Amino acid sequence: MKEFEKMVNSYKEIKAPKELETRINHAFKEKKAKVIWLRSMSAIAASFLIFVASINISPSFAMSMSEIPVIGELVKVLSFQFDEIESKNVYASVEAPVISGLSDKELEAELNEKYYNENKELYEAFKKEMPEIEALDGHVGIVSGYEILTNTEELLAIGRYNVNIVGSSSTTMKYDTIDKVNNVMVTLPSLFIDDQYIERISVYLIETMKENMKEDESKTYWVKEDDFEPFTSIKADQNFYITAQGKLVIAFDKYEVGPGCMGIVQFEIPTEIIDDLLVSDYYIK
Secondary structure: OOHHHHHHHHOOOOOOOOOHHHHHHHHHHHHHHHHHOOHHHHHHHHHHHHHHHOOOOOOOOOOOOOEEEEEEEEEEEEEEOOOOOEOOOEEEEEEEEEOOOOOHHHHHHHHHHHHHHHHHHHHHHHHHHHHHHHHHOOEEEEEEEEEEEEOOOOOEEEEEEEEEEEEEEEEEEEEEEEEEEEEEEEEEOOHHHHOOHHHHHHHHHHHHHHHHHOOOOOOOOOOOOOOOOOOOOOOOOOOEOOOOOEEEEEEEEOOOOOOHOOOOOEEEHHHHHHHHHHHOOOOOO
């Protein structure tokens, strides 16, 4: 309780910038017609209870991460840990994030249900394959979890990773950037006035990859013309997140733009490269 009181007092001392309302209105002035108002509180509560009821709570439910003071709410990121599997030939550790404290309970429930269902599907598929793997004396494993990449008064960015181990490992990441003030999921296209950003960012990335290879011989990217499948462009919905400093980070899975030794590849995009294409400077500084 003492720690909680300290956090509350700390929150009360936070002074909201005078220009906050102006910036929000500017960023979303063209989207007012698309704003979806919250449903009745009973519908929201029902949606959340449906999600909670879908989870078989067990002693393995573990709370982790931090409590963050934000405007109007105290947001937590908890962990749902599926039962760990470990034997001679197989290993599985699957953990899903659970968000608590968003003012939009409907958005909160949708996110939590998505995170839980993704990990449940992965976990159950692995368990189903276990007997065959063990019968063949094979070795396989999965590790699924998450990282808090950004945690500010305005934004929460979560990276969720899956590592599949069969001989070598394959790693994939999924990212969500959540506006905690306006209760919206931030998408890459929503940051820009049109799709010119795809070519602009792609050209920058190719030049940067080539320059990095010149400076460091240990780095390899598939951007040469004679590469089997050279990287030419990001996708419109390319993996991304926004840092606490308001910088756009573009991310690629293992093997997506280079050999496995490069692992997950991330590039921070200089704002001056894209500033004339941004809808506003509310997210990207």
